[in-house]
Amino acid sequence: MRRIFTNKIFILVVVVVLLLALAAVSYSELSGVNIISNIISVPAAPLQRAYAFVTGKVGDFFGYFEDVKKLKDENEQLSQRISELEQQLLDIDRLTKENEELRAALNFKDQYEEYNFLGASIIAKDPGNWFDVFTVNRGINDGIENNSPVITAYGLVGRVSKTDLMTSRVVSIIDMDSTVSARLSKSRDLIVIRGDVELRAKGLCRADYIPPNTDIMPGDTVETSGMGGLYPKGIIIGKVVKVVKNEGQYDSYAIIQPMVDFKRLEDVIILTKKES
Numbered sequence: 001m002r003r004i005f006t007n008k009i010f011i012l013v014v015v016v017v018l019l020l021a022l023a024a025v026s027y028s029e030l031s032g033v034n035i036i037s038n039i040i041s042v043p044a045a046p047l048q049r050a051y052a053f054v055t056g057k058v059g060d061f062f063g064y065f066e067d068v069k070k071l072k073d074e075n076e077q078l079s080q081r082i083s084e085l086e087q088q089l090l091d092i093d094r095l096t097k098e099n100e101e102l103r104a105a106l107n108f109k110d111q112y113e114e115y116n117f118l119g120a121s122i123i124a125k126d127p128g129n130w131f132d133v134f135t136v137n138r139g140i141n142d143g144i145e146n147n148s149p150v151i152t153a154y155g156l157v158g159r160v161s162k163t164d165l166m167t168s169r170v171v172s173i174i175d176m177d178s179t180v181s182a183r184l185s186k187s188r189d190l191i192v193i194r195g196d197v198e199l200r201a202k203g204l205c206r207a208d209y210i211p212p213n214t215d216i217m218p219g220d221t222v223e224t225s226g227m228g229g230l231y232p233k234g235i236i237i238g239k240v241v242k243v244v245k246n247e248g249q250y251d252s253y254a255i256i257q258p259m260v261d262f263k264r265l266e267d268v269i270i271l272t273k274k275e276s
Contacts, residue, residue: 112232115149115271118142122266123167130203131265132175132195138270139166147230149271155236155259156180156224157268168270173237174200174262181228182207182237185221189214193222193237193256203262207240207254216243222256232271 120136138144140163150157150170158172171177173193180193189211196206210216220240226233238258245252 111234112271114274115232116143116274118144118270118272120168120268120270122268129263130174130200131262132172132200133161134170134172134265136168136170136268136270137166139164139168141165143272144168144270145272149231149235150268151235151271152260152265152268154261155238156231157260157265159230160270170268172260172262173258174203174205176200178205180231180237181225182222183225184214184216185223187215189216190225190227191222191254199255203258204241205238205256205258207256210252210254212252216240216254218242 118138120138122131122134123137125131125134136150144160144163146160146163148160148168150159150172156173158170158175158178160168161171161177162169172195173180174195176195176197178193178195181190182193183190190209191207191211192209193205193207196204199206207222218240222237222240224231224233224235224237236259238256240254241257242255243252244254
């Protein structure tokens, strides 16, 4: 009995000690729980900092690629916009040029009331870089006849040499088969403009039969004379770029730069006489 009693006292003492220990742990700032927490957290702190550092760098890495993609998309949008603006500028330039040509053509129309003005597009040309001989999409059905004058708003192109029902063949003033009765706008002296095999390769033509002592120099304007009944009077042909003086009476000649660009010709105007 005594031993049982002694054991009960021992158990009671142990329980009291444990309760005191738990109370101390709960209320002491230096409790075992804090100590254990410190034991765990102190070694883990460098790992936490390393994890935060790596996480940040990974975020920056992927953020960099996101920024690059965003910049690439913005650059593509800007490039597309620039292309659209460039196309708009080209369209404006084209429309401005067409407007100028139409205005000039109207001036032609006022000057040559006895003619109909018929627009035509070039659909074929002879081999080579120059539009010395070409085909347009107008023919007999449109009232086109052989020798109908062909112009642009800038000046004389040539004449119709052959017609079909729906197309016509045009010989330009730079072709060897072309001859135009002309005059110098300044002096009113009559001359002849014709094609030349060597000058044709440069888009130029030649003025022959220049009267002796004629006042002719580079920059002078040449126009149709109206002689011969083929071309109306006063259509601008081109400008003198060089004068070659020879001793013979009519051996001097001049090189003429046409007003029409025979390297980039696209559309022309064909003159047909109005019915009386």
